[in-house]
Amino acid sequence: MTTAAHHLHTDSGADAPYALSHLDALESEAVHIFREVAGEFEKPVILFSGGKDSIVMLHLALKAFAPAPVPFTLLHVDTGHNFPEVLEYRDRTVAEHGLRLHVASVQEYIDAGRLRERPDGTRNPLQTVPLTEAIQQLKFDAVFGGGRRDEEKARAKERVFSLRDEFSQWDPRRQRPELWQLYNGRHAPGEHVRVFPLSNWTELDVWQYIARENIELPEIYFAHEREVFQRNGMWLTAGEWGGPKDTEQVQTRLIRYRTVGDMSCTGAVDSDAATLDAVIAEIAVSRLTERGATRADDKMSEAAMEDRKREGYF
């Protein structure tokens, strides 16, 4: 964990003697949120998928409690269609920091007949049941998610502390007003609070922070040649999850991923950005949002994200 020595000093471009750079301000706020949860909850957990947002969350948590270990366990909802490179990264990171990881498996639910495969093969919406059941069974009272308000219009309405009922449901009309930096984490037994330390970060902030902090990422975030095929305007990775169909043609393209998730609904983008600097340059001029470019499940309906969030999805 290296930290650039310069960033704590007043930036010459800043307009007040004690101004913080925007990344320092966001980092400081996120760390405050992690520490509030550690101070107020019994059993918090960090949702960790091996994606860049959860990687940044873990990095922030490590800094927040250093030199002590992170006082939270990790939880991953494995759809069964995750990228092998990402799972490898996940396990390596967990081992490196001596953390404890719980895995809730969509495949196990399907095998046990408790969830049914969807006709379109997408498993992303199926994550909600294993996620909410894991929260109930393991009695987590605070669940950190990497969701950012810039991602999607329903997420723009999300609080930093979001109270969920015993069914994990989100009711956007009954959210607690969030005032100053005073987060209200009171909840009844069985309820839990979803916590979003990256609420105020944008995709570009995340990438700039990754570059500044020199954080390692799974390779699929960088340009590489890969066998993909096109479905609904997205480049999907060919694999055993059910693609391609007979009519869909596999080709090798130079691509990278902007998000990682279930292989069946996470699209790649054409890109030759092989380094952090190149990725940042690409994002800064992109005319498409992260989710708009890469998420098939958000295109299902105008309120797809809101509807899934109501049911307990992140």
Added chain:
Amino acid sequence: MTSTTEQLSATTLLRFATAGSVDDGKSTLVGRLLHDSKSVLEDQLEAVEAVSQARGQEAPDLALLTDGLRAEREQGITIDVAYRYFATARRRFILADTPGHVQYTRNMVTGASTAELAVVLVDARNGVVEQTRRHAAVAALLRVPHVVLAVNKMDLVDYRESVFAAIAKEFTTYASELGVPEITAIPISALAGDNVVEPSANMDWYGGPTVLEHLETVPVSHDLTACPARFPVQYVIRPQTAEHPDYRGYAGQIASGVLRVGEAVTVLPSGKTSVIEGIDALGESVDIAWAPQSVTLRLADDIDISRGDLIAPSASAPATTQDVEATVCHVADQPLTVGARVLLKHTTRTVKAIVKEIPSRLTLDDLSQHPEPGQLVANDIGRVVVRTAEPLALDAYADSRRTGSFLLIDPADGTTLAAGMAGESFASRAETAVAEDDGWDF
């Protein structure tokens, strides 16, 4: 690639809030700021165009960019505060977009609580109206350091300077009396784009900045570091590992001021004293740190300190009290009554408390006071006297927004009842007692 390098060199973050009535053109202003700073991306615009078209609207309805929820789109209303993000070459912005009508006061209080600047919109044809006075009063109560009066729809009054000047004067007089420290009035047309991002060719009589230029250059964070230092302890870090057997650090975010190694400090409420031996700023050791940095303090003496305590320089430590007098904005649907047993959350400390008195309720429209209202209901602003079970190191909100603010929470179901601001405010002046008792609607 200029835009990349420019965006990367943006150094500071400004949090601001917008306030405006339903037809003041707030969505258009927000839409234009987002659009002209290229923060609306193609897929978002396409989605808005598709929905607008499906509804038979001729032009894309930019309000759909900001109304994210199903119910909002169905009803064409904005339910709740939304946060939006955009950047220019000079600065990053977090905009608290507060809806103008339903549940008005609590939404604006929520948005204004973290804002360093508030944009109050006025329709040039209507001038300063009741709603404008409420906006100004909330900005003043919440002590938002900078207020921008955006006199919108100047195109509909022939861009006349006299119209703008009269509104600016009336508003500035009113807001200054309330204690708003800095007011900047800008004549704009959000629809036509005058003085929002580009200077207007239609108002050559105006020599000031555009809205965006002002947002980019207004100073931030100065108020936090000018105050005495306050450090609420969030969490005690004790690794107890072979590598760090004796490490004991007090983790927190500096709420105000500047802390230095070697400084004599007092821990409240216990009153114990020590000296700052080290400051760990997220992995690196530093000699000096300032608000709002999250750091870990190490003290020279091993004293009993836990979450909820406050560390402050001994030379400027706050007094502690169990009797809190404050102005509150009531944000819950259930009323707050005299005698209510509540929880009070101040910085990292939550204590039991009883509402002893509700001396007055304020009417924002004319700033009149209703004595002894008995209770406060949703969106009411009033004075309260609260007795706490344990002493609090509470500053006046006028001195520190961070250590002078608190929440009242219902212990039964955890509902946030009220947003509190300790000490005096204009709501504590008992000058005009009006006995009209029908409340006020939104």
